[in-house]
Amino acid sequence: MEYESIITEAEEMIVSYHFIIELLHSSEPLNEVVKVSNEFVLKELEGMKKEVEITLSDAKKRQKKDWEAQEAKHKLYYNVVCPHCGTKAQLKPEQEVKQPDYLMYFLFQCRKCKKDFMPDKPNNDGDLMVWYKNLIEDIENPYKVIIRNGQIKEYKDSEVKNFKRLQADLVKKVNHSNHLHMEVQDATVALMNMIQDANKWCVIVIKELKDGTNIYGLIPKKFSFDFGNVIETEQVLIGLIETVKKRIQNPAEMPLKDGTSAETMEEEIQKIQELLQERMGNREKFLLREEEIMKLNWNEDIACQCMKCKTEFTSKPCGEGSNEEGFLFFMFECPECKDRFADQIPNNPVDHKNFHQHILETKFGTEELAQKNYEIMGTTPERVLEGREQLKVLQQKANDFNKFKEEVTESIAIHDRWLAEKIEFLKH
Ligand SMILES: [Zn+2]
Numbered sequence: 001m002e003y004e005s006i007i008t009e010a011e012e013m014i015v016s017y018h019f020i021i022e023l024l025h026s027s028e029p030l031n032e033v034v035k036v037s038n039e040f041v042l043k044e045l046e047g048m049k050k051e052v053e054i055t056l057s058d059a060k061k062r063q064k065k066d067w068e069a070q071e072a073k074h075k076l077y078y079n080v081v082c083p084h085c086g087t088k089a090q091l092k093p094e095q096e097v098k099q100p101d102y103l104m105y106f107l108f109q110c111r112k113c114k115k116d117f118m119p120d121k122p123n124n125d126g127d128l129m130v131w132y133k134n135l136i137e138d139i140e141n142p143y144k145v146i147i148r149n150g151q152i153k154e155y156k157d158s159e160v161k162n163f164k165r166l167q168a169d170l171v172k173k174v175n176h177s178n179h180l181h182m183e184v185q186d187a188t189v190a191l192m193n194m195i196q197d198a199n200k201w202c203v204i205v206i207k208e209l210k211d212g213t214n215i216y217g218l219i220p221k222k223f224s225f226d227f228g229n230v231i232e233t234e235q236v237l238i239g240l241i242e243t244v245k246k247r248i249q250n251p252a253e254m255p256l257k258d259g260t261s262a263e264t265m266e267e268e269i270q271k272i273q274e275l276l277q278e279r280m281g282n283r284e285k286f287l288l289r290e291e292e293i294m295k296l297n298w299n300e301d302i303a304c305q306c307m308k309c310k311t312e313f314t315s316k317p318c319g320e321g322s323n324e325e326g327f328l329f330f331m332f333e334c335p336e337c338k339d340r341f342a343d344q345i346p347n348n349p350v351d352h353k354n355f356h357q358h359i360l361e362t363k364f365g366t367e368e369l370a371q372k373n374y375e376i377m378g379t380t381p382e383r384v385l386e387g388r389e390q391l392k393v394l395q396q397k398a399n400d401f402n403k404f405k406e407e408v409t410e411s412i413a414i415h416d417r418w419l420a421e422k423i424e425f426l427k428h
């Protein structure tokens with residue numbers, strides 16, 4: 001049985017599930033709808049992960065057993081007679097060999113005459129069953145002569161009877177074990193499909209999360225502005241400040257370079273430290289500001305209608321999703337049928353404007369297109385015209401939002417350059 005692939009797939013799935021479970025455990029939900037929805041998701045994920053962990057440990061145990069059985073077969077001693085010199089002996093097989101009859105035989109080496117030989121009979125039940133069948137057919141074929149050890153062999157009726165009994169026993173035994181094998185194999189295939197599906201789902205979810213889609217409605221550790229690098233550089237500078245302080249206190253062991261006086265350096269360090277505190281505070285403010293905006297958006301009650309069961313309800317979003325064009329939408333969960341569906345309008349000003357523009361262009365861009373789509377989209381020329389007016393307002397909102405983003409990006413860049421400069425200064 002092939003356990004290698006199931007072990008690999010199961011291990012991959014456990015790592016991915018662990019990533020999502022950890023994320024859900026360690027992050028704060030943006031509203032109470034998200035909280036309830038995520039508790040359910042967590043339970044599902046943890047249950048599934050546990051199941052696959054059991055499967056994985058089972059598969060590993062079986063794989064080990066298979067290896068051991070395979071090894072044991074070659075470690076056992078077998079009673080054999082060397083056909084070359086007639087010596088009887090107990091020998092371990094040298095190897096297994098498939099013969100032209102497609103059956104598997106052991107290969108032994110005689111200790112006395114050092115010649116290789118193979119016993120008459122194959123080394124496993126399945127092949128032995130076939131071997132008896134072939135032998136009985138040969139005996140019963142009046143045109144066939146059986147040669148054993150260079151002589152024509154005649155079998156007694158009692159011997160043939162015995163062969164038939166042995167063969168029938170083997171058929172039963174092999175069928176039974178094949179049946180068990182098939183059952184295990186069917187179950188394994190079903191499980192493999194399930195794990196593979198889970199892995200496909202994980203790849204999509206993790207990619208979306210890394211691209212910044214807030215699928216689970218969490219207050220993210222890292223916001224849409226990438227502070228990761230800056231935070232790391234801040235740590236480098238903090239480390240350097242500590243080193244230089246030690247040098248000032250202990251000039252004998254680690255003197256300051258270029259004959260810089262301790263007082264001047266102390267003053268410089270003091271200034272850098274104060275500025276760094278201030279800058280880190282500003283960075284923190286940007287984070288809080290974004291969190292604030294986010295919380296406001298995620299806590300607005302929206303009137304929705306379930307696409308599936310048509311129930312009308314008011315709810316905060318339970319998550320975020322992206323469509324084929326990459327626009328981000330809020331997701332809602334129907335209180336009746338628990339179906340999740342996306343909002344009609346993107347949930348941020350830039351996507352909202354782009355989406356609006358996209359619809360106007362692709363559905364109403366030309367007179368011909370418009371004529372076709374008024375009815376399909378359930379709208380009128382007047383409302384499309386209004387939509388074109390509304391685009392201007394959306395454009396303004398998107399511009400404001402982009403400006404805020406630009407401001408933050410620029411201030412991060414300035415902060416980054418300042419950090420690099422101070423690091424360079426303190427290194428000397
Ligand atoms: Zn021999």
Ligand SMILES: [Zn+2]
Nearest residue numbers: 306309334337
């Ligand atoms: Zn519903």
